[in-house]
Amino acid sequence: MRLLRLARLYPLLAGGVLATIAVTLLSLAGLHDAGRWIATVAVGVVIAITAWDMVRDILRAHFGLDILALIAMVATLLVGEYIASLVIVLMLSGGEALEDYASRRAARDLTALLDRSPxxxxxxxxxxxxxxxxxxxxxxxxxxxxxxxxxxIVPVxxxxxxxxxxxxxxxxxxxxxxxxxxxxxxxxxxxxxxxxxxxxxxxRRSADSQYQQIIALVHEAQQSKAPTVRLADRFAVPFTLVSLLIAGVAWWIAGDPLRFAQVLVLATPCPLLIAAPVAFLGGLSRSAKEGVIVKGGGVIEQLARVRSAAFDKTGTLTQGRPELVEVRAAVGMDADEVLRLAASAEQYSSHVLAEGVRRAAVDRGLRLAPAAFAEEIATNGVTATIEGHVVVVGKPAYVTSLAPETRRTELVSGQLAAYVAIDGRFAGALVLADAVRPEAAAVVAGLRARGVGRIVMLTGDAEATAEAIASPLGVTEVHAELLPGQKVSLAAEMAPRPLLMVGDGVNDAPVLAAADVGVAMGARGSTAAGEAADAVVLKDSLLPVLRATEIGRHTLQVAYTAIWIGIVLSVGLMLIATTGLIPAVAGAFIQEFVDLATILYALRALTGPKPR
Known part of the structure; x- marks a missing residue:
């Protein structure tokens, strides 16, 4: 039953195996003509299918490597090396089965999440x-x-x-x-x-919950078309021309078309078509094991080439858990009442500071009141009607626009403030402190050591606060008090490219989508940020971001090395075959070992680079 299932999955491979067995038995029985006819029909079917797929690719302006296998099959049939032509069929169809196995092996860590879905x-x-x-x-x-x-498992x-x-x-x-x-x-x-x-x-509903969002990312990662085919196709034209040139010269020197076929069976492109995709699937799997879901091989390749990096501040470079330090009430205002009304309004805000304000009010035993009306102005603040009072909590510029006498309060390193206005009058400032992530400095230094020459902070917070956080981390370029649109504009103009952007909040979603590689801090970040990003960090740490860039570089190196192993071995064997020392059938089998060598090397991407 298992053999029947495999035959249904891979009909060309099954047909090639049956045809090879039949031809071998007929040859042993001395019925060579019958064996030749069976081989010709079987290989002819594969030639027709391969040619049709190749024409469709060419019509889509995509020139691949199938032409070499097609010419090799036609050439071996024309010179009577029908067993060699069957071996090529087995190599191509077997390559599909081998790639499928390697893909499942490489994607095992990605599918682990799907298997656990409640x-x-x-x-x-x-x-x-x-x-x-x-x-x-x-x-x-x-x-x-x-x-x-x-x-x-908790379902939602x-x-x-x-x-x-x-x-x-x-x-x-x-x-x-x-x-x-x-x-x-x-x-x-x-x-x-x-x-x-x-x-x-x-x-939340299941579809909006954290686990289902991660599963959706896994599905996207698995279904994404990696650039591995494109990577191999970069070698398609030169490799095809070199192979045909060597085979043509060998034919011309020997004066025998058999020599053309003997050379070309060693030029089949399986190492390029299979080994490179296996390497990128290995990189995806390794990233998942390190706590980063990467949405496809294209992102892996971009991570390998990152030259600039931009970070949001709150929740990204900092821990994102601001704690209330002090309530600085305006003259004539009661500090507890300012905090109570502000926390009541902050019930309707998704900003990370809102949680700290609400938590502080509850810890002090203050009763939060519901709002008759509430509206959050993204990246600016929240306005709410609480017990008949119009309460505004947010950035100084936003609060000043509604309460002109608002005064900025002095802050020390690591502090930030939410400003409060009640009924159009400045009521005071809530001073909070958000600790820097302990690993942030190491991540910034690690990126610089790996060739990322420009590292900036893009934040909506006040400039003084942003500078106080950035300076100890070694981030020398800071752009503060930005709206989401301004972040996108700065990211679009930033050079050198590619640009890596790391953020966690709803307001980061546009710039994450605009960056070459957008990475969302998904452990506590917003759904919008995760959907807009190219990769999502599942751990509450920045270290996986650095690790993902290392995995990208390692994966790309493995993919290129696997391709070059295949090319060098194939070209070397083709040059030997020009002397006639490698018969067509032996050459076809030797090429199988070249395929195996490159695929085994490509699986090195699963292990990832050694941590520095």
């Missing part, structure tokens, strides 16, 4: 764990109460209702030790529950 959720009914109803995970809606049993992003729980987050963040959560904390989909059953309340 299919059902246990909805709690009547408020008791004993009364649950299983529903497809796609039918879960926000505010549903769910039961997650021991060792089960949710809030923990149980007093305490432990989760294995290694598949998302790479953290090897279980992580403890307490009631009220968010639990991401895709993490594995510990030894106790827990209750959670769904925050």
């Amino acid at each position: 299919q059902t959720a246990h909805v709690v009914e009547n408020g008791t764990d004993a009364s649950t109803r299983d529903v497809p995970v796609g039918e879960v809606v926000p505010d549903m109460e769910l039961l997650v049993r021991p060792s089960e 992003d949710a809030v923990l209702l149980s007093e305490r729980a432990s989760f294995d987050e290694s598949s998302l963040t790479g953290e090897s030790l279980p992580v403890s959560r307490v009631a009220g904390e968010e639990v991401l989909s895709g993490v594995v529950n510990g030894s106790n059953a827990v209750r959670v309340r769904a925050l």
Whole structure:
């Protein structure tokens, strides 16, 4: 049954094997003419299919390497080397099966996420764990109460209702030790529950949850057409011309068309067509193992060539968890009341500072009030009507436009401020501090050491705050107080190229999409940023960004080396074949060993480069 399944998957390979067996048996029985006819028909079918595919490629302005295999099959048939022509058929059709196996081997780490995707959720009914109803995970809606049993995968992003729980987050963040959560904390989909059953309340639908977003990225990575075919095709024209030239000269010198066929069987292009794609698939797999989902081989190649890098500040170079340091209330204003109203308005903001303000108010025991109206102006701030008061929280320029007497407050290194206006009057500033990521300086230095000559910060925050963060990290070029459109413009003009851009927030999505390589910090970043990016970091760390550039360089080096191994061996063997020392059948088998050597070398991309 397995053989039948393989035959259905690879009909040309199955037909070639059967034809080879039949021709061999007929030849042993002395029925050479019958064997020649079977070989001619079998190879003729392959020639017709290959020629048709080649014509379609040429009509799409794509010149590949199939012409060499096509000429080799025709030449061997014309000079009566029909067994050699069958070997070429086996080589080409077997190459497809071999590439498929190598692709599955290389993509195993990518598909691991898909295999773990939860299919059902246990909805709690009547408020008791004993009364649950299983529903497809796609039918879960926000505010549903769910039961997650021991060792089960959390199906959607949710809030923990149980007093305490432990989760294995290694598949998302790479953290090897279980992580403890307490009631009220968010639990991401895709993490594995510990030894106790827990209750959670769904925050998002399955399609909007973290794990499903990662799975979507994996699908995109797997289905993406890597530049590996393009990479091999860069060698197509010169390799084809050199091969035909050597074969033609050999024919002319020997005066025998058989010599042409003997040379050309060694010029078949399988090393270029198979080894390079295997290398890039290996790079994708290695990146996934290091905590970076890369959307296709094209991104791997761009990562290898990065010459400029741009970073967002908050949540990218910093940890993205600002803590309230001080409430600097204006004259006549109560500090706790300013904080309470500001935190109430910040309930309707997605900015990273909003969480710190809300958390500080709750920690001080302040009661947050709902808004009658709320509107967030992207990258500027939020306006809300709270208990009859119009409360504005945001950047100084935005608050000043609504409350002209707003005064900027002095900040020290690492601090940032959210300004507050109440009923059109400046109410004060909320000073927060966001710690720099401990690995940020090493990542910046590592990029410079790897040939990235220009490293800049693109941020919407105030210039003084941005400079205070950038300087200790070795980032000498800072562009502050930028709107998303200004970030895109600066990124478009930046040189040298390619440009790597790293960010995490909704406001970073446009510039991530505009960069040559956009990398989103996906561990706590926004869905919009992940969708716009070319790669997503699953760990809450910048180190995978540096590692991804190393993997890109290593993968590209392996792909080129595999191609050159194939070319050098093929050309060397072709030159030997011009003397007539390699018969056509032997040459066809020798070429199989060349294929194997290049593919085995290409699999080195799976191991990745050694960490520096």
